[in-house]
């Protein structure tokens with residue numbers, strides 16, 4: 001319902017405005033307008049427990065820019081971004097192609113709102129494509145015609161799961177799904193993960209998440225490190241909070257009420 005008029009909010013076909021969307025809540029945190037009342041209500045409850053949550057959302061985007069720049073300057077010219085979210089400022093392909101216009105990017109997300117907006121943003125861009133798929137169906141992502149056309153799996157790829165894997169329960173085998181993609185990648189490929197954790201997170205905020213948005217799995221550092229098994233984590237910085245990750249030591253590292261372990265690794 002629209003809060004002003006009492007009417008049901010308008011939404012494009014395939015999008016239910018009464019079901020909360022992580023992508024749209026994240027958009028709200030970034031100051032975007034692609035969100036509905038349900039997204040704002042849940043976000044507002046979380047922000048009441050931790051007013052710096054939107055700042056953490058911005059930390060995530062700044063990290064995205066740093067890590068994409070890092071990979072492209074290291075020579076990566078093909079990127080798969082799983083759980084890409086709604087288009088905003090400085091999307092992966094824009095950051096990457098500003099450094100090397102030849103970089104190819106495949107975005108993947110399972111949210112219908114993201115699908116609509118990504119299609120609109122990317123129409124006409126032959127080096128960047130959106131794949132409407134799910135991180136839990138890795139073979140479908142790998143075998144999708146867009147992925148097969150843009151990504152050469154015999155050469156290094158930058159694979160990104162930013163703020164995504166904490167939405168996938170162990171029962172859905174996130175480790176197996178990530179491993180399926182990693183096994184496809186050539187030596188010299190990069191794996192980037194940021195993942196919220198209870199370690200260092202304000203207990204009041206954690207309790208609020210359990211109450212208003214229980215689909216987030218707060219894994220431990222050890223559990224998150226398991227995603228990188230067999231790969232070489234880039235050290236320094238190693239696995240650090242999202243705002244602290246920088247290969248050149250120039251990240252501000254501001255403490256937030258919600259912590260997110262973050263690392264980048266290379267396939268040996």
Ligand SMILES: C[S@@+](CC[C@H](N)C(=O)[O-])C[C@H]1O[C@@H](n2cnc3c(N)ncnc32)[C@H](O)[C@@H]1O
Pocket residue numbers: 022023026060061064082083084085086108109110111114133134135136161162163164167168
């Ligand atoms: C918090 S947003 C992060 C967006 C972006 N990665 C970033 O860091 O700016 C998480 C995104 O993951 C997507 N997502 C959640 N579960 C997913 C799944 N099983 N498969 C694909 N995408 C998923 C959501 O739709 C949302 O767009």
